[in-house]
Amino acid sequence: MSKHRSYFVERLKKGDVRAFEQVFNTHYADLCRFAQKFVIELDDAREIVQDTFVKLWEIKHSLSQDTSVKSYLYKAVRNNCLDYLKHIRISNEYKEDLLRKIMDSGFKSIASPENCLDGLIEKELEDRINDAIASLPDRCREIFELSRFKGLKYREIAEELNISIKTVETQMSRAIHSLHKKLADYFE
Amino acid sequence: MVNKEKIIKYLLGETSEKESTLVNQWLNENEKNRKYFSEIEFVWKTSGIAQNIEQNDVEKDRKIFIQKIGELPDKETTKSSEPVRRSLQLFRSSEGLNYYHWLRIAAIFILAFCLSWTVFYFMNRKPYTGSLAYNQIITAKGQKSQIILSDGTKVWLNSETTLKYPSAFNEMKREVFLEGEAFFEVKKKGNKIPFVVKTSEIDIKVLGTSFNVMAYPDEETIETTVVKGSVCIIRKGLKSSPDQNIILKPNQKVTLLKKGSRVILSEIETEKPTLIKSTKAIQPISPSEKVQILISRKVDIELHTAWKDDRLIFQSETFENICYKLERWYDVKIHVRNEELKKYRYTGKFVHKETINQVLEILNLTTPINYTFKQNDLFIDKVTE
Structure with a gap:
């Protein structure tokens, strides 16, 4: 060797x-x-x-x-x-x-x-973040990933998915709320 | 009023000036607000860990790396330069070794070289020459099949399909060759061993995903539809520019028009396609060539994968196309003797393993047709009043 x-x-x-x-x-x-x-x-x-x-x-x-x-x-x-x-x-x-x-x-x-x-x-935090993202509803996750990983603006996401900016806002808020809850014990 | 949505918008730089002022005021109000804000910020930032590097980017970066080192001067002669000196502290210094040491090192190298060459030659002959033992599975017309490959990957084969695969995958790559239609459920093997499906005009590279590939030699297009995960489509002849590869996400489909095809994409596409915005992905191979690739988003997955559960589904498909499918599905040769009929479009589902006669009867309900069987040949006419 x-x-x-x-x-x-x-x-x-x-x-x-x-x-x-x-x-x-x-x-x-x-x-x-x-x-x-x-x-x-x-x-x-x-x-x-x-x-x-x-x-x-x-x-x-x-x-x-x-x-x-x-x-x-x-x-x-x-x-x-x-x-x-x-x-x-x-x-x-x-x-x-x-x-x-x-x-x-x-x-x-x-x-x-x-x-x-x-x-x-x-790997704990990593796994938990992965799990948390994976457990988002499909649409919500898609929007979150476009924003977080592709760096798209709300307006661009709305255009790409053919939805309103308001919907993007709501979904993003839902996504982050859900992740926040899942990682709650990191913030004691 | 500052709510969660506004905080997230603020974090992402999406707020107007007025909204930003509001959030700042809200942050200044009390410690509780600031704590909440910093938690949301932490969640947002750390979620970046979940982003995986895509094979595409690895290839891009490798090109950049190779280019960079090609441009760097060779520092063989400048051993005393700063970075080298630092690294000499990291590793055992080779300065101050005497002649015999060098001789010993040389001897070790020669021995090591011979040994490793021998070991390489005899042990890795197969993977290095690429001559893996291949198996082949062929489904006839009217047949379907399913197979589990040595890495745990599941493959469903549609009728008239050939899959060539190694009896055991080697450690560096997993490659199979497909002609026809197949649905793959690929087992992930770490992050570095992609699974590659090779077809006549494209390679489909994935890590762990499910997707459908339709690449019949007699069809004008090759279609790849992603159900889960993401796949990378590499067009042959474009190896030199990895940024022309296409990454597909779930519910997306790429349709590639084969060379010399007569079909116009807008005619075959019925699922309200969105042409991908970045032009790089649809760069033609040569300037004279027309754009040959179409990416559709939000496609109906069921439409493309129903065959593996023995369900025959058409959505606004031309009679001509339906006949191709029926030929493979029921192992018949169909002759349509009316050009007009070929262009008619049908939508429908056959989910109870109907016989070809039942299917024809149902088609007959919408458009009156005459059909006659002569052994394996089926002749279809339009009934004209």
Whole structure:
């Protein structure tokens, strides 16, 4: 196994683009999800992970053959996320609040990459949010996702779904009310 | 009056100036209001965790990454540069090793290379050459079938359909080849092993979803309808630009007109289609080519999946099209001897496993038709008064 690894690292060191592509394919989506646990927004996560891969390319010559690329990537992504949050903290007190809440609510373990490598990421909040969103009525969920994930304005959602802006408002309120109720014990 | 709707609007930047002032005043009133607001804000922000990266975006990002590293100068010669030095602290430093160390490392590499090459060659021969052992399941006219693949994915096959699938999927990809119509209920395998249905002109890439694909060689269109989850449609010949891929969500259907097709989309489409707004998804392959893809939202799922429960449903479908379906459904060859009749449209459901004679009798009620069987051939005429 380690021989396989060193051969692979050797290809990375040589700047073999296909080897980098392979690493990217294998880890990118998972790393984005990992980064998302820190920075929440998918777009931020993507940017951080992308930068981390570029950095890996820049430092490829200094990789040693016993390097685990995977744990390097997780470690680097985690550090970059924390840097990002530190930087954000100055400008946005909400983020501080969020970070504290996440860390307090059983998310401490994400600070150590070993855990996530074992697939032991603390998934509770994530699962609960997923469940809460999944349990919304179809229409309500559709509207919520268009707003939250696609970043559409009320007006755009109304146009896209051919409904009134008032309906969008009502459905959004229903969605958030329902999520709020399901996560109520986070706010004691 | 500040209510929940207004708070959410405020959070999303949807409020007017006047409304924003109201919310600000409300926030200043007391701690209870502020606490409520911060809870709603927390719910809104953290719900972002639920957003999953789409395969489409992964591919887009990979392209960007490959492009970026192609533009970067190779830093082989600038080992003392800042980022490299930092990383040297992360990993075992290779400076200060003497000649024998290098020799040992070289020997290890050579050995490792030989070993891993041998291991790769003998163990992974199959996945690497792509020569998986394929099985094939074929349904004849008038037949339907169902199969569970090695990954747990369930497939319903409609009549006259061929599905080619590996007897065991390898770890990197799950690929099947389809000609005909099938309904897939795909088992999710982590986030990185997509399930790909290959048809003559498009690939359909999914993680864990249910959807219907109709890709008969004798039909002018290929249709994909999503029931659950989302799917990514990749048109062949467009591999170089992943942003031309189409992502379909539940209750959406994409209709692709095959090359050289004579049909005009507006004629075949009866479900009040909405052309997708972003033009990127409907970019023709070449400028001379007409737009060949139509995305319909809010389609009636039942219409497209009823066949798997033995229900035959038509919605404003031309007689000609209905005949194609009946041919496959009942294993007959239909000859319509009236051009006008072919253009008539019918809506109806046959849910009690009617025989072809019963179906024809019911069609006869709306438009008087004459039909005669000659063995497996069915001749249909319009009755003219």
